[in-house]
Amino acid sequence: xxxxxxxxxxxxxxxxxxxxxxxxxxxxxxxxxxxxxxxxxxxxxxxxxxxxxxxxxxxxxxxxxxxxxxxxxxxxxxxxxxxxxxxxxxxxxxxxxxxxxxxxxxxxxxxxxxxxxxxxxxxxxxxxxxxxxxxxxxxxxxxxxxxxxxxxxxxxxxxxxxxxxxxxxxxxxxxxxxxxxxxxxxxxxxxxxxxxxxxxxxxxxxxxxxxxxxxxxxxxxxxxxxxxxxxxxxxxxxxxxxxxxxxxxxxxxxxxxxxxxxxxxxxxxxxxxxxxxxxxxxxxxxxxxxxxxxxxxxxxxxxxxxxxxxxxxxxxxxxxxxxxxxxxxxxxxxxxxxxxxxxxxxxxxx
Numbered sequence: 493x494x495x496x497x498x499x500x501x502x503x504x505x506x507x508x509x510x511x512x513x514x515x516x517x518x519x520x521x522x523x524x525x526x527x528x529x530x531x532x533x534x535x536x537x538x539x540x541x542x543x544x545x546x547x548x549x550x551x552x553x554x555x556x557x558x559x560x561x562x563x564x565x566x567x568x569x570x571x572x573x574x575x576x577x578x579x580x581x582x583x584x585x586x587x588x589x590x591x592x593x594x595x596x597x598x599x600x601x602x603x604x605x606x607x608x609x610x611x612x613x614x615x616x617x618x619x620x621x622x623x624x625x626x627x628x629x630x631x632x633x634x635x636x637x638x639x640x641x642x643x644x645x646x647x648x649x650x651x652x653x654x655x656x657x658x659x660x661x662x663x664x665x666x667x668x669x670x671x672x673x674x675x676x677x678x679x680x681x682x683x684x685x686x687x688x689x690x691x692x693x694x695x696x697x698x699x700x701x702x703x704x705x706x707x708x709x710x711x712x713x714x715x716x717x718x719x720x721x722x723x724x725x726x727x728x729x730x731x732x733x734x735x736x737x738x739x740x741x742x743x744x745x746x747x748x749x750x751x752x753x754x755x756x757x758x759x760x761x762x763x764x765x766x767x768x769x770x771x772x773x774x775x776x777x778x779x780x781x782x783x784x785x786x787x788x789x790x791x792x793x794x795x796x797x798x799x800x801x802x803x804x805x806x807x808x809x810x811x812x813x814x815x816x817x818x819x820x821x822x823x824x825x826x827x828x829x830x831x832x833x834x835x836x837x838x839x840x841x842x
Contacts, residue, residue, distance in 0.1 A: 523553045525609045531582045532746055532823070538562055539593045546633035548605060548625050555609035556602035556630070557581050559593035560639075568598035569644035569841035570637070572630035576822060577618070577652025577678060578721075578753035580608035583746055584650050584822040588673075591825070592648070595834045597841075598640055602630055604653075608750050614716050616752055616759045620659065620679065620769045627660035631667060644668060644841040648833075650822065651792075652676040654784075655771050658799065661782065662774045669840035670778070671833055673785040674821040677795045679771040682763045687794070696767065703764045710761065721757030733791040733818060740819045772799055781807040781840040785829060787816030807840075 525543045529535055540560045545553050561568070573589040574581075581589075581601040589601035604626050605619075606612035627647055635642040646669040649657025654675025661670040682699075684691040690699075710716045726738045740746035741753040748754055782803055786796040793812075800810040813820075816827045 523555055523609060523611050525555050530748070531586050532748060533587045533590065536590050536594055539590055541590075544600065544633070546629055548622070548629040550605065550622055550625060552605040552610060552612040552622075552626075554602050554605065554626060554629055555581070555611075556600040556633075557586055557589065559590045559599045559601075561593050561596050561598070564596060564598075567639055567641040568596075569646070569837065570598045570600075570634040570640045571646045571648055571837065572627060572634060573599060573601045573648040573650070574604060574627065574630075574656075575648075575650030575653025576674075576753075577676060578607075578751065578758065579651070579741075579822075580748055580750045580752075582608075582748050583751060585648075585653075587823055587825075588648055588650065588828075591828075591830055592834070592837070595830070597837065598634075598637070600630060600634065602626065603750075607752055614759065616716075616718060616756070617762045618678075618758065619765045620656070620771055621765070623653075623656050624659045624663065627657060627667075628664050631660075631664060635666060642666070646670060646837050646841050648673065650674060651818075652678045655679075655795070655799075658775045658778070658782070659771050661778050661780060665780075667780060669781045669783075669837055671783045671785065671836065672796070672799070673828070673833075674787060674790060674792060674818050675784060675796045675799065676792055677772055677799065679766045679769045680795070682766040686791075700764075700767060703761050703767075706760045707764075716759040716761065719757040719760050721753055721755065731791075736817050736819045740822055746819075746823060772802060775799060776802050776804050778803060779805065781836070783809050783811060783833065783836045785811045785813065785821065785833070787813050787818060787820055787827075789816060790818040790821075792818050809836075 542558045544556050544558050571592050573585045581603050585601040589599035593599045603610040605622050606617040634640050634645050647657050648671045650673045654672030655677045657670050657672050661667045784796040786793045820827045
């Protein structure tokens with residue numbers, strides 16, 4: 493069971509040990525973006541869609557989808573969107589971005605470095621620093637568009653990217669408002685296990701030893717083994733949240749061929765950088781408005797509740813969606829509180 497949990501979404505978050513033999517090449521390649529509409533949602537008639545790219549300060553090229561309201565004019569308030577952790581812009585983040593564009597914002601949904609259509613090798617790696625930079629590079633890009641008001645830029649982070657969004661808001665004063673939806677604190681869950689069940693020096697040492705042994709193997713082999721991700725066939729008696737992830741990433745509802753979580757999982761050593769990081773340690777210094785959105789029945793609800801206690805000021809809010817689980821807020825447009833999210837950005841990006 494622990495091995496399944498480790499492979500189920502958070503790569504080597506719990507143990508770093510899986511049976512998957514999928515490997516990652518060190519070969520580099522240019523960014524190549526498809527021209528076809530290959531999203532898990534339909535293109536809205538209310539927006540203009542285009543593909544764009546921009547650079548990070550680490551040298552990666554970020555691939556993004558831009559959505560512009562057809563009915564708008566003048567300079568727009570803009571929103572950059574990413575997540576969930578291990579997803580691509582053709583999934584949940586694109587849905588959020590398109591929906592917010594329908595409501596009058598210029599938006600981009602982007603693939604993080606090392607994933608999707610974005611560049612960066614070796615593939616399927618994550619980093620709290622580099623991924624925070626991904627959000628900041630998105631703000632760089634939006635700030636220099638002629639049809640964007642650079643004083644009215646916000647961000648949305650989904651799942652693990654909710655925590656990264658908060659980290660970006662803590663360091664980037666150009667971000668005027670932040671929404672974190674169904675948020676994961678990746679450093680906490682990787683360091684401490686689910687529900688802090690492995691919060692001890694001894695357990696962390698076991699994980700570190702496993703991942704560092706994997707580094708030795710990867711260096712000898714010249715490739716990076718992947719953790720396997722979600723199984724193709726869901727075993728019986730798994731925790732409900734694993735079944736929920738399966739219902740999104742491995743079913744037509746949310747499956748995508750470039751999604752890390754839908755195919756093969758992360759590099760086994762990818763979680764290592766989060767072991768030495770406390771992602772949300774400075775969010776109490778965020779001056780700009782923040783909205784946390786979480787499902788009432790989500791296994792991950794405790795991440796948002798803890799983060800909300802860390803946030804300071806009277807411009808912070810926690811929205812609990814009745815009856816919703818974690819992945820419901822990926823794509824359930826009947827449950828995602830888009831009206832509240834729209835009002836939040838209209839008030840704070842004016």
